[in-house]
Amino acid sequence: MRHFTRLVCTIAFGIAGFAALAPAQAQDAALSAEAKEAERQARLQLASDGLDKLYKLQPDSRAAVEKAVGYAVFEVNSIYAILFVGQKGKGVLFDNATKKPTFMLSSRVGTGPGVGKQKVYQVFVFKSRSAMDQFMLAGGAGADVGASVSTGTDGMTRSFNPSIDIYQIPESGMAVQASWGGTVYTVDEQIK
Numbered sequence: 001m002r003h004f005t006r007l008v009c010t011i012a013f014g015i016a017g018f019a020a021l022a023p024a025q026a027q028d029a030a031l032s033a034e035a036k037e038a039e040r041q042a043r044l045q046l047a048s049d050g051l052d053k054l055y056k057l058q059p060d061s062r063a064a065v066e067k068a069v070g071y072a073v074f075e076v077n078s079i080y081a082i083l084f085v086g087q088k089g090k091g092v093l094f095d096n097a098t099k100k101p102t103f104m105l106s107s108r109v110g111t112g113p114g115v116g117k118q119k120v121y122q123v124f125v126f127k128s129r130s131a132m133d134q135f136m137l138a139g140g141a142g143a144d145v146g147a148s149v150s151t152g153t154d155g156m157t158r159s160f161n162p163s164i165d166i167y168q169i170p171e172s173g174m175a176v177q178a179s180w181g182g183t184v185y186t187v188d189e190q191i192k
Contacts, residue, residue, distance in 0.1 A: 031191065039103075040103060040191055044092060046090070047091065047101075050121035053171075054169055064125050068126055069095070069097070069129050069131070069132050070132045071094055072092065072094070073123050074106055074121070074124075075171070077117075078108075078120065079116075082115065083113065085108065085110035085112060086109055087107065088107050091122070092104065093135070103188040103191050106183055106186075108182065108183035108184070110182070119170070125165040126163065135164070
């Protein structure tokens with residue numbers, strides 16, 4: 001019984017920590033035109049910073065991003081608490097044909113052994129139009145199911161979709177984990 005109580009407390013702590021990752025601003029609160037533009041600019045800077053870090057770590061990735069149908073850059077906060085995995089992030093997707101940005105949010109719930117808290121950049125490189133469309137699901141909600149193993153080092157994570165490469169660049173924190181779960185990507189209705 002003691003182990004069960006400890007597990008329940010750990011999961012509750014993990015859920016509370018995941019909730020703390022949510023933006024301080026309520027999703028249903030309307031943003032002013034200035035606040036929307038400021039957030040758009042912050043996301044564009046986030047994408048630029050994420051790509052700069054990726055290109056420094058893996059110079060060959062620049063060619064992959066430039067010749068791809070499109071790419072997306074997210075900044076993601078993750079928490080791993082024993083068997084609970086939670087992630088929240090924000091980012092922007094670019095169609096290389098139109099150069100049009102689509103501002104997005106991400107969230108993931110999963111399971112698997114792990115412990116830690118981590119902030120990472122995730123860069124998605126779409127090798128086909130259908131892969132990018134699937135990710136976007138016509139501007140609504142997209143999804144990707146993935147499994148990963150990480151010790152907090154630089155590297156590449158594989159999507160189950162062979163038409164998408166995912167690079168993951170740690171910013172801060174450390175996590176040791178082997179997890180699986182589903183991630184949902186949605187257009188950020190507040191700033192689109």
